[in-house]
Amino acid sequence: MNAQAIGTLVLAVPALLAAWLLLRRRRAILWFAVALIVVALGYLNATGATRDIGRGFLGASVAGTAPAR
Numbered sequence: 001m002n003a004q005a006i007g008t009l010v011l012a013v014p015a016l017l018a019a020w021l022l023l024r025r026r027r028a029i030l031w032f033a034v035a036l037i038v039v040a041l042g043y044l045n046a047t048g049a050t051r052d053i054g055r056g057f058l059g060a061s062v063a064g065t066a067p068a069r
Helices: 003-023 027-047 049-058
Strands: none
Touching: 003 027, 003 049, 027 049
């Protein structure tokens, strides 16, 4: 898996789980929350933020190089 997919999963799984736990009895509001999460993840994917989050989660440097000493 690449860093962008990892970053998307790191953000999506807890958000969807929290929405389901809090809103499982209110189906319409749950589906609205899911739609908002999908839109937010699309925006973060478009801006490259999920790639940075995935790299941070994997332990790689966000910039891709080691800092100079």
